[in-house]
Amino acid sequence: MARDFLMVGAGLSGAVVGRALAEAGHRVRVVEARDHVGGNCHTRRDPETGIMVHVYGPHIFHTDDEEVWDYVNAHARFRPYMNRVKTTARGEVFSLPVNLHTINQFFRRTMRPDEARAFIAEQQADRSILEPHSFEEQALRFIGRDLYEAFFKGYTQKQWGCAPSELPASILKRLPLRFNYDDNYFFHRFQGIPEEGYTAMVEGILDHPNIALRLNTVFDPAQVGEGTHVFWSGPLDGWFGYDLGRLGYRTLDFERFTYRGDYQGCAVMNYGDVEVPWTRITEHKHFAPWEHHAGSVCYREYSRAARPDDIPYYPIRQVAEKALLTDYAARARKERGVSFIGRLGTYRYLDMDVTIREALDSARATLAALKQGSRIPAFFHPPL
Incomplete structure (x- = not known):
């Protein structure tokens, strides 16, 4: 029997879950507060230059998940794109991630891979730090003080608004150190950008006769009809009116x-x-x-x-935030008729491919729950 579902948010999470449920024969409404779909991966043509602009910052699609890659290619034509990042530091331009070219340029050397590996391990890395607890300790143990202070300390301080010694070591584990000249920022097999932008891709995902889309529409609980299940991709604390405080x-x-x-x-x-x-x-x-x-x-x-009226980008997830998150997550699990999905709904940093993978899995879990007559979970992927 067809059910009614309401997707709050027309980003990747709401679009992918909504499409899967629509294809299964259910009725889906999507409401979006902004005047466009796609969430923070929204793209549009700049009227002055005709350039495709990533409005909320650049997004490069990269994944090892073949099903996810096939999924996005079914809704957009992807062109190959390799992310090669540069950095200006101390009056020079270097290549990122830190690779053999970066190391040789920085130290004014011409080391081979084995020589550079030994140089970093023996003359740079701080091996007295056995179990790094902070970003700074991880960097000092991993690459040493010179590279850390040139490429990571200042940037990290600006990005996170605090000293790197106050951040968890896990953040740096996402930044590779390479002893070859590979300057491809990502390791993944599949990398690209949709030729007509991400917004066109999401519009294609939402293009289904069982999906009704309304833009410029702020969610109102009165919109939820009896028997309708809500998929909430807004901020987790926002569902509760931020009554315990705001997650950072x-x-x-x-x-x-x-x-x-x-x-x-x-x-x-x-x-x-x-x-x-x-x-x-x-x-x-x-x-x-x-x-x-x-x-x-x-x-x-x-x-x-971020202030209350700002667009939230990166969850801080420090000790205070995790304590507040624990309280909100406990309340969310007691809710009925709503599931919390995506980056904001679970207060986690998610790349686009992971967002789509989780959305596909969430839709399948929903369909399985309907078939079994069981409750649709509040979380398909726990925030903690």
């Missing part, structure tokens, strides 16, 4: 500027020096190297603590 996020401010020509020669230029107030500059025409534009659109990015 970092947000981003963007300073747009244009340039006649090629401003920096790459899509992403980080700035590692703490004296430079922005974390990076993105030049968006380089995210679509198959296109050609005489002009250029660039954005300086500034990171700061």
